Amino acid sequence: MAKDKKKVEQITDMEVDFAQWYTDVCKKAELIDYSSVKGMFIYRPYGYAIWENIQKELDARFKELGHENVYLPVLIPESLLQKEKDHVEGFAPECAWVTMGGGEQLEERMCVRPTSETLFCEHYKNIIQSYRDLPKLYNQWCSVLRWEKTSRPFLRHREFLWQEGHTMHETADEARAETMQMLNVYADFLENILAMPVIKGRKTDKEKFNGAEETYTVECMMHDRKALQAGTSHYFGDGFARAFDITFTGRDNQLHHPHQTSWGVSTRMIGGIIMTHGDNNGLVLPPRIAPIQVIVLPIAQHKPGVVEAAQELIDRLKAIGVRVRGDFSENSPGWKFAEYEMKGVPLRIEIGPKDIEQGQCVAARRDSGEKITIPLGELEARVGELLDAVHDGLYAKAKANLMSNIYEAHSLEEAKAIQEEKGGFIKTMWCGDLECELAMKDKAGMSSRCIPFEQEHLGDVCPICGKPAKTMIYWGVAY
């Protein structure tokens, strides 16, 4: 049966086993391989290329806003990590320690960085003296290490790649503005480049970053209706600055503590892309970060003129900056169709003897499967349009998945029932107490995702304890 033949057999259907589907896609699309160390993965060229494109896009946005890249050490002395109490409490359980060097025991053990706030603070203490030295807008691209108990490709590594922005500001207002600005950069990037719609909001005290005053988040919804935090932005106030004794002389000739932010996204985003856009034929990549945007496949390539015609398409698309590749291997066309679908290439262009006769080629969209005949003269314009159309199509589909899986509940029991039946985000009112948050986790298996910026009034009382409600909050099962 044609429908069955179309399936990529190596990939488990997501309806059958979502976790297995996810792992299959990671492996069969050649994004990643397992290494001999648990939780540490090999990024294969195709997977790493996605990260490089993410980096390129984000890095340009960061720099446009005045941020500069730096690189700090991978090791943190224990005494330095200890300086901020909440911070060390949060990270100590998942630190890996270096205790030996050159065959000798170190006098002080050192932590492989799980995040770099402490190192940035140590450095900022040295270089900030005056308000004229502010703001400091630094960013670092690096890997960090957290000794997670369980791991999954992209979603939870012991070592993962990320960027961490760390900024210092003269005033609290300026730091708060930076926190929000960077959250918006992430939201804009996710929606316009990765075609992933987001819910923006604030984390509860329980869920916020260790040592932060406020943590903001962009939350996405995956195909299995679980939540993925795709990026965070923190406002630190002057807590770290006080702990690390960072001061500057202000315009009033008095000593002040600067106000700080940090913000980050990681390779976890790639997991988000897979689980937002992927389907049972494999990966589906948003065109704006796809390492290969267009794959050109010759049909009956031994026939005269086919290879040349295909090569001409490649050259013309390359000339307008499209990331295009051809596959002239001896594999059958059917094999190639399946292969590039599995790898999520947004647009396929076929050209064979029949097309050449008629002065056309055939494009196939990865998101919808739709086939479009393109007159050769209109190639450049039509490919550009189609790539945008794939982006829009992916975004619309993801947005529909998000919006149709947000439910309203007015009691813990109702929230639990909805979670069990449907999943997704469940919005309720909330009194703001930790006890109610813990009860939701304990009884309904959900954590708070965020207090969304776009608030609605669903009632006057907290559905968990019955006390007056302060805010509307989203709950969900998260990765």
Add this chain to the structure above:
RNA sequence: CGGGGUGUAGCGCAGUUGGUAGCGCGCAUGGUUCGGGACCAUGAGGCCCGGGGUUCAAGUCCCCGCACUCCGACCA
């Protein structure tokens, strides 16, 4: 850290009452093919996860490890 599952060729797996290993895919070479994972022929490829037992004999039975994986717990 608790519970389940799996470790045999690069990948996916089979291997009966114990008798020294096989299939499919992939790979290599040659040929025929080419609009949805083509076909024929020939060939290469093995520390059966590791360590102990039992036995004339262990991929297979018994202990003890280790790794991966899924579900929890934990966790930006």
